[in-house]
Amino acid sequence: MTGPEALSALFLRFLKFGALAWGGPVAQIAMLRQELVEEEGWVSRDHFNRVLALYQVLPGPEAHELCVYFGTLARGPIGGILAGLGFMLPGFLLMFGLSALYVRGLTASPLQAVFLGMQPAVVALIVRAVHRIGLHALTSGWLIGTAAAAFAAQTAGIPFWVTLPVCGAAGALAVSRRRLLGGAALTVLLGLAIAAFARPVLPDVPGLTDPARGAAAEPAVPPAPGRLFAAGLRAGLLTFGGAYTVLPFLQRDAVEVGKWMTNAEFLDGVALSGILPAPFIIFATFVGYLGGGPLGALLLTAAIFLPAFAFTLVAHERMEQIVARRHVRPFLDGVTAGVVGIIGALAVELLLGSVRTPWAAVVFGVALLVLYRWRAKGAVAAVMAGAGVLGALAVR
Secondary structure (H helix, E strand, C coil): CCCCCCHHHHHHHHHHHHHCCCCHHHHHHHHHHHHHHHHCCCCCHHHHHHHHHHHHHCCCCHHHHHHHHHHHHHHHHHHHHHHHHHHHHHHHHHHHHHHHHHHHHHCCCCHHHHHHHHHHHHHHHHHHHHHHHHHHHCCCHHHHHHHHHHHHHHHCCCCHHHHHHHHHHHHHHHCCCCHHHHHHHHHHHHHHHHHHHHCCCCCCCCCCCCHHHHHHHCCCCCCCHHHHHHHHHHHHCCCCCCHHHHHHHHHHHHHHHCCCCCHHHHHHHHHHHHCCCCCHHHHHHHHHHHHHHHHHHHHHHHHHHHHHHHHHHCCHHHHHHHHCCCCHHHHHHHHHHHHHHHHHHHHHHHHHHHCCCHHHHHHHHHHHHHHHHCCCCCHHHHHHHHHHHHHHHHCC
């Protein structure tokens, strides 16, 4: 760095980065690298790569964590807070406004058709994300098997707080010459999944209904503010491997357990996130708004970004030391493999629920093909917008 940057200038610099944050984390990281490393030399290339590698194994959106890191490097903790807020603020304000419009009738025809058109494209985006994350995370047959076990467990309804520690333990045991124990852990997980699949389906008789089915029949109850904050914090602590990994955790809290939104509404929020210049994880603002209005949006957004601030502001150096330990990285690799399996199960669930007509299948297929073939910064936004247009045309 050439010298200390004024706090106001620092905030405006990262506000600019946030306003130009198109194209997902890869494009956002490349933008930060180009200006702060290649052009201005805040740190060396090797230093940047080491910091990026650390954030890739820690939970949270890497691009946002890098902003907090560079802000801290420039002006200490206050600089880190301002840089992180600047980067997330444009996307948050846009999503907050769109969420308010959504709950006030934005889905009324013909805009409802636009969202219906986007939903198969969102599923294509998630499928592509699972593949892309899996290519980087599943680097061995052992990790592929771990992801498969997590997929089965998620499909069977095993809670992720059971699945992920088992996957992490299996990853750690695999490199400590205790593969038999690791294999036993995964076998137990698969056994639980098989047992869950095999449980009998109870008839709809008063007093004999399955608890999950009974809960589904109950009217939705708005979640308490503390519950929204807890859901965001839990998701923020489990985003291993990129922002897409937050999807199954928020979907479970908001759709399956909390029931304050439907899968279709959840996909609408993801679609809106795809067309905004923002970290992908900003769709949490939408989830919070539907759960608790403006306060819910603020609480859930603050909670989900809190780990991304905290790891850098409080414990960056300590985390570097921990991750460097011999058995910690394999544990995190196992957890990441488990998360890939969980996202894969969510992708299948959403695919079966959203792609039910030939028209939706065509939109899904075209969107998936374009997302694989077109690597421009605005590809995701263009695909979402195009799918929305197709949805609007389909009802004419």
